[in-house]
Each structure stands twice: as C-alpha cells, then as structure tokens.
Amino acid sequence: MSHSGPYLTVQQWIETKPWPPLGGLRHLIWNSKHNGFDSVIRRVGRRILLDSAAFEKYLSENGGQGPATLTADTKSATSVRSSAKRPTPMKSGGRHD
Numbered sequence: 001m002s003h004s005g006p007y008l009t010v011q012q013w014i015e016t017k018p019w020p021p022l023g024g025l026r027h028l029i030w031n032s033k034h035n036g037f038d039s040v041i042r043r044v045g046r047r048i049l050l051d052s053a054a055f056e057k058y059l060s061e062n063g064g065q066g067p068a069t070l071t072a073d074t075k076s077a078t079s080v081r082s083s084a085k086r087p088t089p090m091k092s093g094g095r096h097d
Contacts, residue, residue: 007042007049017052025050036062 010029014022029048032038040054 006051006053008052010048010050013050 008016010022010025013025020028028035028037029041032041037058040051040058042049042051
C-alpha cells in the first residue's frame, strides 16, 4: 500500500520501516507525553499518524531516550512499590513461623 505525504499510519510504518517493531512503536506512542515522542505523532480522531522526518529528529536529538523525568504519579507508584512489605516465605509443611 503506497502513501502520499509525510505521514504514515502505524500499519504503513510497520510495513515500510524495519525499526522500531510494532511493540516498541506502541510503547513509544503510549508513553508519548513522557518520552517526547508526541513530537512525532499526530492524532486525527482515533487514528495515529507518524512523521518520518520528526522521528529522525527525535532520534538525533535524544537518541530515542526521551526526557528521564518522573512525574508525581510515577514517584508515588515507585515509592509504594519499594516500600511494600514482602511476604515471609513459608516453612515446610505450609506454615509461617
């Protein structure tokens, strides 16, 4: 399927570009507000269009790493996860001591 213009749908991207694979592309799109990938995508209704030139610029500017900032939501989720008490292992016979 050919396309005209600078934008590709996700399916067109997967068919014409070797990288990133579909899973990686979905990850970039899902986290686009946090990783800077929002400069590459255009949302038209529910459709997502990708700009090849903006993708090249995204890679050259930050190596695809995006900003490494934690939002307040991420910080609280991280602290909850790290402070959660781990269950004690069970002794043989299925009892806790």
